[in-house]
Amino acid sequence: MATKKVGAAGKFGARYGKKLRDNYAKIHASSKKKYNCPVCAREKAVRRLSFGVWECKNCKTKFASGAYEFRGEDFKK
Ligand SMILES: [Zn+2]
Known part of the structure; x- marks a missing residue:
């Protein structure tokens, strides 16, 4: 379940530790x-x-940029 607090990391429930879940939510x-x-x-x-x-x-x-985050400033002239 996705919640406001943990975002998409809510699907992990209480497993895998807080750090990993926080990272996942951010990247997602x-x-x-x-x-x-x-x-x-x-x-x-x-x-x-x-x-x-x-x-x-x-x-x-098409742009080749960050795996999880777009860095538009890389393409500005
Ligand atoms: Zn465009």
């Missing part, structure tokens, strides 16, 4: 988040396709 949240596109400047258009691969749904540009 940032990998599901939508990011602003550094190419076409559209807000919240970049989402994660797979491990380290991100795509802007507006201009279709």
Whole structure:
């Protein structure tokens, strides 16, 4: 069960220790988040396709960025 406090890590219940669950919740949240596109400047258009691969749904540009987090500043000119 996902709760507000632990987010997606709630599925682990009380298992695996707090540190791991906190980490998982943080990483999960940032990998599901939508990011602003550094190419076409559209807000919240970049989402994660797979491990380290991100795509802007507006201009279709693909980015290789963080595995769980998009670092748009890497692509700014
Ligand atoms: Zn774009």
